[in-house]
Amino acid sequence: MTFMSVLEIKDLHVSVETDQGTKQILRGVNLSINEGEIHAIMGPNGSGKSTLAYTIAGHPKYHVESGSILLDGAEVLKMTVDARARAGLFLAMQYPVEIPGVTVTNFLRTAKTAIEGEAPPIRTWIKDVRQAMTDLRMDKAFAERNVNEGFSGGEKKRNEILQLELLKPKFAVLDETDSGLDVDALKIVSEGVNRAKTNTGLGLLLITHYTRILRYIHPDFVHVFVNGRIAEQGGPELADRLEDEGYDRFLVPSNVG
C-alpha cells in the first residue's frame, strides 16, 4: 500500500453552552490515528470522551474554540455532518437515536447510497445486509422495524455495528459500544468490529469506561482521558494497569502539599 490514511486531532478545545453559561470540556486534545490502528480512549464519566466523539462527527451542540481535525490533510471541522460521513468518518453512538417511520432496510440503503454517491447494486446489497445481520445474530425481522424504535440497549449497539460493517468507513469512533451489553452481546459486537477491521483495514477510536471490551478488541494504543485531555498514553499494558488501579491516581488533586 502506498497511501496510508490518517486522522489527526490537534490541540482541540471544545465548549458547550449550558444554562449556567459556557462550559469548557475539551482542553487541548492531541491524537493521531493511522488506518489499521486501534486506539482505546479510557476515562472516567464526565471526562469528555463523548464530547470528543461528537465533535469529530460534527454535532452542532459542541463548539470548537480552537484546534483542528484533519482527515488525510483535509480540515474536517469545515465539513457538514453528512460530508464528514461521506469523507469516511463513522460514529457509533453511545445512545443511538430512534427514527420513527424509517425502517432499518430503508435507512441502510439510503445511507449506503449517500456515502457511495450511487445506489448499491441491489442483489449484492441485499446479500450483504443479510449476511451482516446474520453475523451479528440480528433477527431478520429487524430489517423491517423502524431504526432503533423499541430496540433494547444491546440491539441498538448491534445496529450501530451493522452500519459500521456495511458503510465501510475509513475511521470509526465507537463511543462506549460495550456499555450495557451482557457478555454474549459483547462478544458478538466485538467480533463485528474485528471483522470490519479485517475486511476494510479501518482505523478505530474505541472509547470505553471499562477494560472488559479490550479482552475482545485488542488496542494498539491506550490513552487515558481525564478532564478534557489525554493524561497518559501507552500500549495495551496501560489498560491492564487501569484494570487493577482504576482512575484514582489521575483524579487526585495535583496541588497536594
Next chain:
Amino acid sequence: MSAASALSKSASKTVPAPSTPAAGSSALSPGQHGITEHSDGRFGYVPVQTRSDRFKSVNVADFEAVSGREAVWKLSPVAKFTDLTAGELNGSRYEVESTPSADISVAWVPRTDARIGTAGLPEERAAANAWSVFDEALAITVSGEEAKEITVTRSVLGNSARGAHTIIEAKPFSQATVILQNTGEARLSENVEIILGESANLTVVSLQEWDDSAVHLANHFASVGRDARLKHVVVSLGGSIVRVNPSVRLAGPGSDTLLLGLYFADAGQHLEQQVYVFHDAPKSRSRVNYKGALQGQDARTVWIGDVLIGNKAAGTDSYEQNRNLVLSEGTRADSIPNLEIETGDIVGAGHASATGRFDDEQLFYLQARGITEEEARRLVVRGFLTEVVQQIGSPELEARLQVAIEAELIGTDDK
C-alpha cells in the same frame, strides 16, 4: 350548551336505516329524521352520553349558534367560517368532471331521492346548514361486480359559501374505487352519504388538495350492509381549514371497514378529522389508521376517533390508531381516541395514539450516516406516511400521493 350534547331519548339512539340499505327502497325522507326532543336553551346538565345518542337534525334551525365550546367544534377555528355555520349557503349545482367508467353513473338527483338520509344525519350546524340548502345531490351509483375506478373532480367551486350533498351508492355485490378529488378555491360545507349494499366492496378516497385559502367542512356518513366492505380514505394536503369527519355505521352482520387518513399540515393550516365507527351488527370489523405530519408555525391538526361497539355487535373486532409526526416547532396536534363498549362479547377492541417529534438528534443521526438534511426529512416523512399510502390500493393514486407528499415537504405545493 350545544345541540350535540342535548338530552337524548332512546328513539334517537340510532339512525333509522334499512338493514340492507342499498336499494333505497325503504329509505325515509329527510323530514322524518328531524329529532324533536331538542328545544333550545333548556339543558341544565351534560349527560354522560353514548356517541350514537348525539342530537341529529337535517334542519339548521334546530341547532343553536355555534359558540366553539361544543364537543364537535371545540378544537376548530369556528370564527373563521361563520359563513358556513351561520350564513346563507349557495346550494345550486356546480361543475364536476368525472373520468368515464362503465357501471358507474354520475348524475344530479332531486332532494326527494330515496337514498337521501339513509346513511346518516347532521350532528352539527354546518352540516345541517348544507343539508337545508342543496337543490340537488350528486349521485355516484356503482353497479357491476368487476373492479373499476372513477375520479370525480371539483376544481372551480369558487370562494362564495356553498352547501353540497353527495350520494355514493354501491349496489349489492358491486365493486369500485371512487376518488373524490378537490382542488381550487372553496368555502364549502357538505354531506356525503355512502351506502353499501350487501357484499359490496367500495373504496372511497376523499382527496383535499385545495388552494391555500380554501375552507372545507365535510361530513361523510356511511352505512355498510351485510358482508360489505368499505375502505374510506381521507387525504388532506391543501386548504386553509379542512375538516373531514367520517362516520361509519357497520349496519349488517359481517360488515367490515378500513378507515385510513393521511394529512400534512404546514404553516397556518388547520386539518381536522373526527372519525366515528359504530358497530351496530354482529361480527363486524373495523380498523382505523390515521397518520399526519406537521411542519411550520401554527400548523394544526386534530384527530378524534370514536368507536362505539353497540349491544347488537357481538363478535366485534376493532382497532383504531392515530400517529402524528411533528417536524418543527410551533405546531399542535390533538389526538383523542374514545372507545365505548356496550357488549361483553367482543373479539378485540383497542386503540393507540402517539405524537412524535422529528428532532435535531434524529437529524444528526441520519446526517452522521452521510444523508443530507433534506434527504433525511424526506426519508422520515415518506417512511412515516407510506404505510397509509400503500393501503389505498390504487397504484396510480399512490404514486401521485408520494410526489404530493414530497412537494409538501419542500414547500413547493404553494400555488
